Amino acid sequence: MQRTFEHILFEQKQDVFCVRLRRNRLDEQDILAMAEELLHLINERGCRKLIFCLGPGVLDCLYSVFMATLVMVRRTLIDHGGVLKLCEVAPATLEVFQACRLKEFFEFEPDQATALAVLGN
DSSP states (O other), rough: OOOOOOSSSOOOOTEEEEEEOOOEOOOOOOOHHHHHHHHHHTTTTTOEEEEEEEEOOOOOHHHHHHHHHHHHHHHHHHHHEEEEEEEEEEHHHHHHHHTOOOOOOOOEEESHHHHHTTTTT
């Protein structure tokens, strides 16, 4: 039976999982549930190349929890030999990455097409 996802939309393009949030507004419970959905893709569906589109708009969420979730997802992917690319990051959201000193920790691409090209798809 195919699992349904409440917080993310995804499509698989060859060996790359392209993920997008269903809503730009997330409370803490939504972020934790989204993390479970992303981990399902990694642990159960074999995702090793993940493009996570954070736009096109600005995220409205508790950024500390969201950033911690992204760090955990990135770490899980790396532990499985994978890679995470973030794209469509609004300038205001990118400022949060800078303020948290996480901008250099993540790999950013302007859009999904560029991220796919960088990953060789």
